[in-house]
Amino acid sequence: MPKVTVRYWAAAKAAAGVAEEPFDAATLAEALDAVRERHPGELTRVLRRCSFLIDGDPVGTRGHETVRLADGGTVEVLPPFAGG
Template structure:
């Protein structure tokens, strides 16, 4: 298990009710599952996560399975929901 920070942006921040929180997990899948189980988080939060892109220490996760993305000690996970704009 590693400890680090999850940072939420835009709609993810609104759905999470916070801009950032700690993680204590071995993989991205584990960190996201734990975050989704936080008390008071609605289905909207899980829907935002399903549509989001992720960076781990600035590196895009892309299409890799989240259970194969190992989180580093002291790492930062960025949760980036789809952005509107032009």
């Protein structure tokens, strides 16, 4: 099982209470399930509005169960940002 780092930004970071943490997950769906299990409160709600980068590449509309994770990879959790 790949070991990945999930890195939280903005509202996701505030809801998780940490900037990043490790998880064992083969797909983005597995990683997000593990995140929800560890943080069942506000972060679960924030995740519904987030976009994700896998090793710098946007996930877009791909099904999370189809997005494979590499050992040592990074999942970036990006809530919507206000622009100016």
